[in-house]
Amino acid sequence: MSAIAVPRRLIGDRWSAIVFAVLLTLLILLKGRFTAFDLRSLCVAALQLALIALGQYLIILTRGIDLSLGPIASVSGAVMAIVIAGNPALGLMLPVAFGLCAGLLNGVLVVGIGLPPIIVTLATMSIWQGAALMVLPDPGGSVPSFYQAFFIGGFSSPYIGLVSLLAWGGIVSWVLSTRFGLNLRAIGGDELAAEMSGVRVRGVKITAYTLGGLLAAIGGMYMAISMSSGSPTVGDGYILTSIAAVVVGGVPLVGGRGSPLAVVMGALILTITASLLFFAEVSSFYQSLIDGCILLLVAGSAGARDFIRGLVRK
Amino acid sequence: MLRLSDIHKSYGATHAVRSVSLEAAPGTVLGLVGENGAGKSTLIKIVSGAIVADGGGIELDGQAVVPRSTRHALALGIASVFQELTLVRELSVEQNLFLTDPPVRPWLSIDRRRRRSVATEILARHDLDIAPDARVGDLPLGRQQMLEIIRAVERKPRVLLLDEASSALAATEVDWLAALLTKLRQQGSIILFISHRWDEIVRFCNRVAVLRNGELMAMAETDKLSEAEAVRLMTGQSGTDEAFPNKVAVHGDVALSARELRSDQLAGVSVDLRRGEILGLGGLVGQGQGHLLEAFFGAHGLSSGAILVGELPLDRPTPRRAIRAGLAYVPQERKTEGLLLLKSVGQNITLAILDRLRTLLGVIEPRDEADLIRKAIARAKVRTRGGGELVSNLSGGNQQKVLLEKWLLAKPSILLLNDVTRGVDVGTKRQIYEVIASIAREGVGVIWYSTDARELVGVAHRVLVMLGGRVSAELTGAEVTEDRIVHAAVMGSTPQAEVHA
Known part of the structure; x- marks a missing residue:
């Protein structure tokens, strides 16, 4: 039993970590080297996706979904790029405040009116896409390079990026370890039972959407920082990718389960796939196709994993 | 006050x-x-x-x-x-116990160690033998x-x-x-x-x-x-003492026979059921009775064993195969397993027989369907405003009757009932007993798991008492008494069987 128990435990709970390790090895083999610069690029790119995916994850835990997180990131990055050069304090606070308000709006619409989350956020997605273009019609604005050094490190320094990635995963892990986190899982497990047990279901759900908006806005700020400027459409690519990262991290969309670190791992996997394809000289046209296959593979492998476990148990 | x-x-x-x-x-x-x-x-x-x-x-x-x-x-x-x-x-037992007011550390994280110790203490104080992390x-x-x-x-x-x-x-x-x-x-x-x-x-x-x-x-x-x-x-009427229908047993051929069914919940169960027989399953809650019914219906995987429906083997049963073989299963959790709550009474009743309704170019003949629904509602005396009412508006007992009618319409040869009178009032129970008895008189074999020993005594012709995934006692005819069922449920055998052993 113990002979199979060990690999089973390794594979069972660290499935996404193993996929990541395989992809990383492939990348290193392809490139022939893996420098501090490579690590930094990976971490910074993953960081942007991870933040939005972590926001998405909090919402998915309640059996919801949020399509507006990407555009929220666009608006927040655009606002930051416009304001921060003139007024640093406002440049940091305004995007954060915007994220909170946009998330709160989603939450209030979902909980208050009782519309399905996918409809509400489809509407707000469109609204924030439009707002981003109004704020910043063309890519522009500027974020002084000082912020880049401070928040994500210089070009050859991977540490700040890596630590930030882990730190944000840690912060969301902490959120989940509180009573709020437990209530979030309870709602995802059985909303009616949670309500009857005395959980403030409406409040918890609104908070989840608000925190989702906040995390997305911070993700948008990282985007503006790493580009040193804003772009009104930069977040669009994250609308569905953020959901994909949650799934690739092994969180079932039915809600209630999963861990934030797994979501960070999911973001890393999707990010490394992109660079892998680049170095394998695969046309970027295939990127989306291959992302889809990876999604199926990882989501399907959870099923395969349970199947294998079943066989082993027999 | x-x-x-x-x-x-x-x-x-x-x-x-x-x-x-x-x-x-x-x-x-x-x-x-x-x-x-x-x-x-x-x-x-x-x-x-x-x-x-x-x-x-x-x-x-x-x-x-x-x-x-x-x-x-x-x-x-x-x-x-x-x-x-x-x-x-x-969620786990302890998470549920402290869903709204868990013990927290100064930085607001839930204090798991304290939660574990308090949960363990509470469970022990109330004499409840379950693990806090289950x-x-x-x-x-x-x-x-x-x-x-x-x-x-x-x-x-x-x-x-x-x-x-x-x-x-x-x-x-x-x-x-x-x-x-x-x-x-x-x-x-x-x-x-x-x-x-x-x-x-x-x-x-x-x-x-x-x-x-x-x-x-x-x-x-x-x-x-x-x-x-x-x-x-x-x-509002003077008490009618005879709560149970007449026990008329007209037993025909073997309708269902199972040999040595095994799974993670069943430890070798063999059952024979005759046409027209009401076979009760008794015993403490969770001794495999529900799993046995689900195994017949293909909803609970078996690791070994054989099932014969009439003369034909039912290999690797799935609900679809079981329905085709003439089985019908009325589950215990009617809200999650049996009924579509957001559909009407009528839609629920005809769900299992959709492919038998007369159709015109693939469209179900509405009058035909309405007729069936009206008859079903009348037979089981379902208290509803009509076939168009949402099932979720009905009371629990009436939902149960809808569920029963749903399967009776399918004209099964074997009816599997999983604790169908749980939480149903006396009047409705009586009506359900009548329906079960009349179905059996028509030659349907019924296997009925009930947590209420009295109703098994009142309605069943024969009772199998289960304990730990096995049949611990078989009671027939005059042996079917509440005392014996309870004794076998707890002790694992009947007093008489002990004498013989």
Whole structure:
């Protein structure tokens, strides 16, 4: 039993970590080297996706979904790029405040009116896409390079990026370890039972959407920082990718389960796939196709994993 | 002192509760009895905050209170346990115990170690043998209900409402509840208790309130009210003693036979069922009875064993194959396994026979369908405004009848029933017994798992008592008595069998 128990435990709970390790090895083999610069690029790119995916994850835990997180990131990055050069304090606070308000709006619409989350956020997605273009019609604005050094490190320094990635995963892990986190899982497990047990279901759900908006806005700020400027459409690519990262991290969309670190791992996997394809000289046209296959593979492998476990148990 | 005065609640033209006033002093266990739709549940839901009354007032210890939600009621000192469990099945026992007020560390993270120790202490104090880290969904239904009860008790409420909260409890678990209620009474709590089992009312309650059609018919000391008198008050008719239909056994050929069924829950079960026979499955809750039924129906995987339906083998059963072979299964959790709550009564009734309805170019002939639905509603005496009403609007007993009719329409040759009378009132139970008996008289073989030994004694021709995934005793004819079923359920054999052994 113990002979199979060990690999089973390794594979069972660290499935996404193993996929990541395989992809990383492939990348290193392809490139022939893996420098501090490579690590930094990976971490910074993953960081942007991870933040939005972590926001998405909090919402998915309640059996919801949020399509507006990407555009929220666009608006927040655009606002930051416009304001921060003139007024640093406002440049940091305004995007954060915007994220909170946009998330709160989603939450209030979902909980208050009782519309399905996918409809509400489809509407707000469109609204924030439009707002981003109004704020910043063309890519522009500027974020002084000082912020880049401070928040994500210089070009050859991977540490700040890596630590930030882990730190944000840690912060969301902490959120989940509180009573709020437990209530979030309870709602995802059985909303009616949670309500009857005395959980403030409406409040918890609104908070989840608000925190989702906040995390997305911070993700948008990282985007503006790493580009040193804003772009009104930069977040669009994250609308569905953020959901994909949650799934690739092994969180079932039915809600209630999963861990934030797994979501960070999911973001890393999707990010490394992109660079892998680049170095394998695969046309970027295939990127989306291959992302889809990876999604199926990882989501399907959870099923395969349970199947294998079943066989082993027999 | 809990005082309800002149409580009113109506749904459309139906008066669910009409001008009910009653009092309960500290140390009272007040039983609420009445048929389905008599207003017991509505009344308790008003006190629990789940619904708000149209008129009237609630006074607790001299203060007027208006519970707006279950959470608000909890804050007022009113805790409730309903038949429908409110535990989150995905979460662990300890997570459920401390869902709203877990012990936290200074940085707000939940203090897991303390939660574990407090949960362990609570479970031990209440004599509940479950692990604090077990997933609630993995526990047997009886244990889940016990956990739900102690979670309510641990909130130290002034008023505890138990609405069919003992419906899933096995005999020993009912003893446990009796001890718990006695302790609470001595501490001066006020308890309102709804049960369909008169023996539980007699055992637990010192006062009893009888409701009929939303009105309070009588309030009395329990020992001053005889069972016959209570039934008369509940039904408005003088008590008819013969609650069970005639046991006419016309046994035909073997309809179903199973050999050595094994799975993670079944340890080698063999069963033979004849046409026209009502075979009861008894025993403590969670001894594999439900799994056995599910195994026949293909909803519970078997590791080995063989099933024959008539002469034909039923290999690797799936629900679809089982239905084709003539089996029908009425599950225990009607809301999650049996009925589409957001569909109409009619749609639910014809769901299982859609492919047998007459069609015109693939479109179901509506008159044909309506006709079938009307007949089914009439046969089972379903109390509904018609086939178009949503199933979720019906009371529990009536939902159960819809579910039963759904499968009877499919004209099965074998009917599998999983505790179908759980939480159903006396009148409806009687109607369900009649339906089961008449189906058997038509030559259908019935396997019926029930947690209520009395109804097995009343209706079944033969009873298999299960313990730990095996058949521990087989009782036929005059051997089918409540004593023997209970004895075999607990001891694993009948007194007689021990003598022979």
